[in-house]
Amino acid sequence: MPDLSFKIEGVQAVPYAVSPQLSFDLRVTNSGPERVHTVALRCQIQIEAARRRYDSKDQERLQDLFGEPHRWGQTLRTMLWTQVSIVVPGFTGEAHAELPVPCTFDFNVAAVKYFNGLQDGEIPLCFQFSGTVFYESPTGGLQVAPISWDKEAQFRLPIKPWKEMMDLYYPNSAWLCLRRDVFERLHQHKIHMGAPTWEEMLESLLAGVEEKVGA
Secondary structure, three states, X not given: OOOEEEEEEEEEEOOOOOOOXXXXXXXXXXXXXXXXXXXXXXXXXXXXXXXXXXXXHHHHHOHHHHOXXXXXXXXXXXXXXXXXXXXXXOEEOEEEEXXXXXXXXXXXXXXXXXXXXXXXXXXXXXXXXXXXXXXXXXXOOEEEEEEOOOOEEEEEEEHHHHXXXXXXXXXXXXXXOOOHHHHXXXXXXXXXXXXXXXXXXHHHHHHHHHHHHHO
16 A cells, blocks of 8 residues: 655745645655555645744734734644645656645735734744545556545745735735625715725724824
8 A cells, every 4th residue: 555755845936826826846755666546635734833933023913813922822823724635646656746725815814914924934834634545456456545644744934935926916905804894884984085095094094093092
């Protein structure tokens, strides 16, 4: 039965995609002699937030996610980023595949808050693999076996490619998903004040709040 191992060897942003997407370079190795016909692979990607250092600026920007720095001993935990599936074509010994990971810029998503809150450095990731491998038996028949749940690969994602990708798709902008009733209230306020753009309406609201706080 095949004994597969996995390694992430690199990452790059996918150019000209419909939406932001990172592609991780995946190497799959079979330590056995069997010919692998196909691998139906599932991957869960975890952010191991406790496996890196944070300076005071990081702590300030990540307060919305983890709370006050003195509480990080309890709140700084591994987070699920996403889950993806691919099919690896047949191979003997070793194969390379691309693991595409769609990326959102929705600031209601914890992973986006985390990525955006970091100024530089790397993000420690853990790729947890599962799925099914189809392989050739010694007699030439097709056999099927599950991939062990303990198959993992770790990779440190530089934050710079993620930020450059988001700057490319959303230059000088960000987007926030709101409940429809909240959006309607903001929309009515925008109409009432005659603001030509959403930015002007929100800047007017923030100016009012800042004036009250400063008073």
